[in-house]
Amino acid sequence: MMxxxxxxxxxxxxxxxxxxxxxxxxxxxxxxxxxxxxLYAMKQNLMxxxxxxxxxxPQEYLDVIDTIDHHDIVPHPMKGDVVVAKDLETLTSMQxxxxxxxxxxxxxxxxxxxxxxxxxxxxxxLNIVITDIDTFTDxxxxxxxxxxxxxNEVLKEEYLTGHTPQLNLLTDRMMLTKPxxxxxxxxxxxxxxxxxxxxxxxxxxSNPDDSIDPQAIPNQxxxxxxxxxxxxxxxxxxxxxxxxLNRKTTLEVNTPSHEQCVAAHTERNAxxxxxxxxxxxxxxxxxxxxxxxxxxxPFDVRKEW
Amino acid sequence: MDLYxxxxxxxxxQSGMSKNITFIVTKDCQLACxxxxxxxxxxxxxxxxxTAKTFVDYVLEHEDEFREESVVWDFIGGEPFxxxxxxxKICDYLKLRMFELNHHWFNSYRFSFSTNGINYHTSEVxxxxxxxxxxxxxxxxxxxxxxxxxxxxxxxxxTADANGLTQPSERGSYKDVVxxxxxxxxxxxxxxxxxxxSSADIPYIKESVLHLYxxxxxxxxxxxxxxxxxxxxxxxxxxEQLMELADAIIDGGWYQDYxxxxxxxxxxxxxxxxxxxxxxxxAGRMLSVxxxxxxxxxxxxxQYSLRSKKALIxxxxxxxxxxxxxxxxxxxxxxxxxxxxxxDCEVASGCAWCQGENYDAAQTNTIYERSTAICLMHKARxxxxxxxxxxxxxxxxxxxxxEEFEKNERDVKPEIC
Amino acid sequence: MxxxxxxVTPEECSxxxxxxxxxxxxxxxxxxxxxxxxxLYQKLVKDMGETGTKFQNWWDHMAQxxxxxxxxxxxxxxxxxxxxxxxxx
Numbered sequence: 001m002m003x004x005x006x007x008x009x010x011x012x013x014x015x016x017x018x019x020x021x022x023x024x025x026x027x028x029x030x031x032x033x034x035x036x037x038x039l040y041a042m043k044q045n046l047m048x049x050x051x052x053x054x055x056x057x058p059q060e061y062l063d064v065i066d067t068i069d070h071h072d073i074v075p076h077p078m079k080g081d082v083v084v085a086k087d088l089e090t091l092t093s094m095q096x097x098x099x100x101x102x103x104x105x106x107x108x109x110x111x112x113x114x115x116x117x118x119x120x121x122x123x124x125x126l127n128i129v130i131t132d133i134d135t136f137t138d139x140x141x142x143x144x145x146x147x148x149x150x151x152n153e154v155l156k157e158e159y160l161t162g163h164t165p166q167l168n169l170l171t172d173r174m175m176l177t178k179p180x181x182x183x184x185x186x187x188x189x190x191x192x193x194x195x196x197x198x199x200x201x202x203x204x205x206s207n208p209d210d211s212i213d214p215q216a217i218p219n220q221x222x223x224x225x226x227x228x229x230x231x232x233x234x235x236x237x238x239x240x241x242x243x244x245l246n247r248k249t250t251l252e253v254n255t256p257s258h259e260q261c262v263a264a265h266t267e268r269n270a271x272x273x274x275x276x277x278x279x280x281x282x283x284x285x286x287x288x289x290x291x292x293x294x295x296x297x298p299f300d301v302r303k304e305w
Numbered sequence: 306m307d308l309y310x311x312x313x314x315x316x317x318x319q320s321g322m323s324k325n326i327t328f329i330v331t332k333d334c335q336l337a338c339x340x341x342x343x344x345x346x347x348x349x350x351x352x353x354x355x356t357a358k359t360f361v362d363y364v365l366e367h368e369d370e371f372r373e374e375s376v377v378w379d380f381i382g383g384e385p386f387x388x389x390x391x392x393x394k395i396c397d398y399l400k401l402r403m404f405e406l407n408h409h410w411f412n413s414y415r416f417s418f419s420t421n422g423i424n425y426h427t428s429e430v431x432x433x434x435x436x437x438x439x440x441x442x443x444x445x446x447x448x449x450x451x452x453x454x455x456x457x458x459x460x461x462x463x464t465a466d467a468n469g470l471t472q473p474s475e476r477g478s479y480k481d482v483v484x485x486x487x488x489x490x491x492x493x494x495x496x497x498x499x500x501x502x503s504s505a506d507i508p509y510i511k512e513s514v515l516h517l518y519x520x521x522x523x524x525x526x527x528x529x530x531x532x533x534x535x536x537x538x539x540x541x542x543x544x545e546q547l548m549e550l551a552d553a554i555i556d557g558g559w560y561q562d563y564x565x566x567x568x569x570x571x572x573x574x575x576x577x578x579x580x581x582x583x584x585x586x587x588a589g590r591m592l593s594v595x596x597x598x599x600x601x602x603x604x605x606x607x608q609y610s611l612r613s614k615k616a617l618i619x620x621x622x623x624x625x626x627x628x629x630x631x632x633x634x635x636x637x638x639x640x641x642x643x644x645x646x647x648x649d650c651e652v653a654s655g656c657a658w659c660q661g662e663n664y665d666a667a668q669t670n671t672i673y674e675r676s677t678a679i680c681l682m683h684k685a686r687x688x689x690x691x692x693x694x695x696x697x698x699x700x701x702x703x704x705x706x707x708e709e710f711e712k713n714e715r716d717v718k719p720e721i722c
Numbered sequence: 723m724x725x726x727x728x729x730v731t732p733e734e735c736s737x738x739x740x741x742x743x744x745x746x747x748x749x750x751x752x753x754x755x756x757x758x759x760x761x762l763y764q765k766l767v768k769d770m771g772e773t774g775t776k777f778q779n780w781w782d783h784m785a786q787x788x789x790x791x792x793x794x795x796x797x798x799x800x801x802x803x804x805x806x807x808x809x810x811x
Binding site: 218219222227228229230249250251252253254255256257258259299302 | 617628629630632633635636637638641667668669670671672673674
């Protein structure tokens with residue numbers, strides 16, 4: 001069931017997910033389109049998430065935005081519910097009560113283990129988005145494993161002292177007993193500055209011709225978990241199951257690439273280790289069970305289902 | 306006394322255990338059949354030896370990626386025998402390389418051809434057959450009576466259009482094909498023919514199948530086209546034709562030595578969502594290569610086969626296969642791609658689909674939307690099929706031979722594409 | 723005339739089918755391979771000898787194991803689909 005409407009206020013609105021925003025030029029959404037989007041959300045009972053560019057909006061826009069309950073996704077150093085860091089440096093000066101998002105390539109990520117370890121105790125929640133996850137190699141996987149092990153050490157100490165920072169890559173799976181995917185096109189859709197609707201910002205960024213009619217999405221069932229043959233058997237519950245990445249890498253919205261599955265399972269297995277490590281010292285999330293498995297890509301064991 | 310028998314539909318060689326690898330050696334054909342799904346046939350795209358050799362080297366040198374027990378090297382067109390010289394060279398190279406590399410497929414391979422039969426008698430084709438006699442399977446397509454065959458299977462115009470695309474003429478090809486049938490059957494007595502039925506062919510089904518039997522063809526593999534070509538009332542006319550055919554086969558005693566794939570005891574049952582969830586189509590488990598060196602999960606995904614979608618290329622002979630692009634094919638199941646009406650259908654078994662046609666007809670660029678254009682035709686087939694088996698079993702019962710037949714019956718599972 | 727005289731296991735059947743296929747493959751390879759390709763030609767000749775021996779050994783071994791009926795002018799045949807052995811005269 002649709003629950004959220006994401007509204008990109010400008011072509012240069014900050015990207016907070018896998019896909020880069022190629023638009024550099026400022027181009028605000030039309031005021032009429034903005035009003036129409038808000039009206040649509042009100043009628044459909046959708047919570048709005050506004051996504052901001054890195055400049056101050058005209059007052060008339062702020063007035064319209066203020067007519068409805070909403071969340072703000074903003075670039076650093078603006079204030080919002082979700083703040084996207086420009087880089088690792090800016091993470092340290094983030095507001096403490098916001099969700100921090102760090103978009104980062106794998107090479108930089110692997111080189112930044114200690115920096116992230118230092119930041120973790122200072123945040124409430126950090127979402128790390130690996131922007132080139134579709135290029136993961138076996139060697140990357142080893143480095144990723146090492147990074148997650150290092151972050152596990154920090155998280156374990158924090159949790160045992162009663163401070164529970166959230167890191168999407170590790171603690172989400174530790175807390176989940178059922179899938180928590182992005183669900184673009186099923187639970188949320190996006191209104192772009194051109195006044196058209198998309199499954200999510202990435203579909204707009206990568207091809208503006210990919211717009212949809214939100215009232216009649218063809219083959220919408222393929223976006224649902226029950227129509228994803230691999231994912232519906234999978235217990236990497238924290239995985240975003242990004243339908244844009246799926247389509248980019250396998251040409252089908254319901255099929256993830258090998259690289260995505262392997263990365264998500266590496267995180268899952270690290271979350272399992274974190275959970276076990278915490279439980280050695282304290283009672284913690286007794287309802288969660290993460291089983292030991294012998295694969296990283298569910299595709300490899302598909303015949304066992 | 307010989308065992309009393311009913312001829313089964315023959316399963317394909319090493320069915321389920323073989324890799325099907327197809328060379329699209331040419332997109333040209335002497336014919337321009339009106340129902341042909343190859344909308345982009347042309348005289349320009351012919352495979353070069355270099356492309357074929359590079360592809361063979363790629364496949365054979367990646368044995369770990371192709372673990373199937375057996376291989377069928379398939380040659381398709383257009384009309385493959387237009388390129389018999391190239392095919393002969395490819396097959397020789399395949400044999401040499403499989404042997405040289407100690408490849409496990411040297412112990413289990415076939416060369417397979419679907420031909421229009423026009424060049425079958427030529428010395429080049431005959432010499433090739435002689436050379437590879439133990440490893441060849443050839444199907445000649447003949448649609449039935451002269452009238453039925455010539456309705457669709459016509460020669461192309463002598464010249465192509467400005468884009469190099471072929472156009473149909475009015476000249477039928479029956480006589481040019483039927484002259485080669487005795488030679489073909491003398492060399493391949495168990496060979497079957499493939500018959501395709503579209504809307505205009507329905508009135509000729511019975512006489513066509515019986516005609517093929519009379520030519521000595523014991524196995525008639527027949528199917529309705531998957532495309533959305535059906536007119537109102539076609540299902541009723543189809544059912545009537547099949548019932549007349551059933552009467553003729555049973556009353557004439559043909560069923561003992563001749564088979565028609567329309568009639569099978571395995572069709573028309575409901576399917577269990579858990580147990581019977583496998584995909585029908587083999588796309589993705591097959592591999593095709595075209596003249597440009599592009600790789601496809603099946604020939605139906607090459608551009609010349611597609612009306613409204615872009616070719617679905619999964620790699621090329623230089624870089625190999627992008628395994629991520631194969632994942633949707635290898636995880637595709639019946640439930641995920643079928644609409645609810647198919648899942649609820651009480652006569653679902655045996656209802657086929659073509660992944661390429663599904664892709665071509667889908668609302669979005671997906672292979673996960675099953676086309677149901679043949680729904681009414683399948684249901685008509687099931688009704689006629691039920692009639693066939695009820696009538697046949699009653700006949701056997703009255704002759705006191707039913708028990709004997711059931712004891713000797715072979716368990717033949719429906720073939721996947 | 724054909725008479726069913728026995729049956730082998732699927733594994734045994736698969737073994738002789740592979741040898742049968744290999745023998746056919748070698749025979750057809752022999753039609754195109756010439757002695758000027760010396761290394762491959764030698765490999766072929768050796769393989770033909772070995773495969774022929776294995777082929778005959780299989781029949782000898784199975785005949786002994788199952789003690790099939792035989793006749794002076796007959797020969798045994800196998801149906802690869804059913805693993806049945808027939809005496810053909």
